Amino acid sequence: MKKQALAVASSLVLATSIAVPTYAAGNHPGTPEQQTYNSSGWTDHTQLTKKLKQLEESSQGVIEVDVVGQSNNGLDIYQARVGNGDKVILIESEIHGNEKTGTEAILNLLNYLGSSNSPHAKKLREEITLVALPKINPDASELDRRGNDMSWEEVVENFPQLASAEGPTWNHYFNRTLQGDDYTSKPGFDVNRDFNPDLNYVPQAEDVPGSSSEPGWYVTPEAQTVRDVYKNLQDEFGTVDVFVDLHHQGLYYVDGTSEPVTLSLSGQFVPHPETEEGSKYSQYVDNYDYDFSRQLNLAAYDALQEMGNSPFDNITLYSQGLDLPGTALGSFALNGSGTVLFEVTGQTQSMGQKKKGMLVKAVETGLRGIIDGVAEYTIEELNPEDYEDIPETSYRPSL
Secondary structure, eight states: OOOOOOOOOGGGOOSOOOOOOOOOTTSOSSOGGGOOOOOTTSOOHHHHHHHHHHHHHHTTTSEEEEEEEEOTTOOEEEEEEEOOOSEEEEEEEOSSTTOOHHHHHHHHHHHHHHHOOSHHHHHHHHHEEEEEESOSOHHHHHHTSSSOSOOHHHHHHHOGGGTTSSSSOTTEEOSSEETTEEOSSSOEEOGGGOOOSSTTOOOOGGGOSOOTTSOOOOOSHHHHHHHHHHHHHHHHHSOOOEEEEEEEOOOOEETTSSOBOSEEEEOOSSOOTTSSTTGGGGGGTTTOOHHHHHHHHHHHHHHHHHTOSTTTTOEEEOOOSOOOTTSHHHHHHHTTOEEEEEEEOSOGGGOOHHHHHHHHHHHHHHHHHHHHHHHHTOGGGSOGGGGGGSOBEESSOOO
16 A cells, blocks of 8 residues: 655644653663653543444444453453545554543544544545544553553463463563552553564563563553454555554653653654664564654644644654564554654643643644645655654753
């Protein structure tokens, strides 16, 4: 499928209004301990169920809502689908349950695409198929924390071949406090370290515990659900053109300034397979399209820049040089998708309605830029090298 798309998006900025995950030491500037959140004022699982049903009914079938999996605790994981174009955009939110702005932005987008009869909305529905997973980790969302709710014993029960492994996988939280949450009585996994570019991988004891620069295992039902949705779209369309992952990050600054970042973007999560560092991914070299990922990120960046004044001008490039094949973004990039990370700044417990609305609108604006570009065949007009000119993120303000 031809990978084309983007344009700026003033035409796209309609109504209102993410990190890649926080990385292990040595592979990411921040730590999860820097982030604390709460869920007050955000859409919980019960509300999401009602809202999706309402959107499906009010759209008269334009939006299709399906249950595509269950969390470890048996909560339904929903997929919402709209459009019948041959360009596929898959968007995921709340793989970390305390990172919630993306869910609200997705609901706003679905409302527009499902209800508007404008020429613009009709064009989008004709050109793209949008598939959204608005709350992929509902157990973590209900607990208002990063990790899911799952013990290593439950994993071994599901995968007996792991009984001889050297303990749990490295991304398992137990006997510790993280982001203020005590995982001692309710252990869980960072689901966004449970992905593997081999979409048919079966967990093996010799691959445990692993590390942040190695693939994951698909031991959590939440990661399995995302993988299965992705594979089903591959079977139907041949490829998933675009994958966008919506997250939150801690407080960072525009490099060289004391200006706090509103939103960071990125399209790089593993070394290019053609490089020496990335040679271990050489089997995926024909799939990997870093230029397309850079163009997609530029589409989002340009749309946000079109908004003009701060905070929409405090958009930065997330930490680069990463090697994270266990993330959904890393695995799906190696499988041929253009990838975009959204990292919204801030701690949700400190967000009043005004700040919440502003950040949700920032996410929505960037998403609309990507969607518009894919539908309008303008991505190829963007110079991938301009991605490198996006301001960088700094961990400390410039004094």
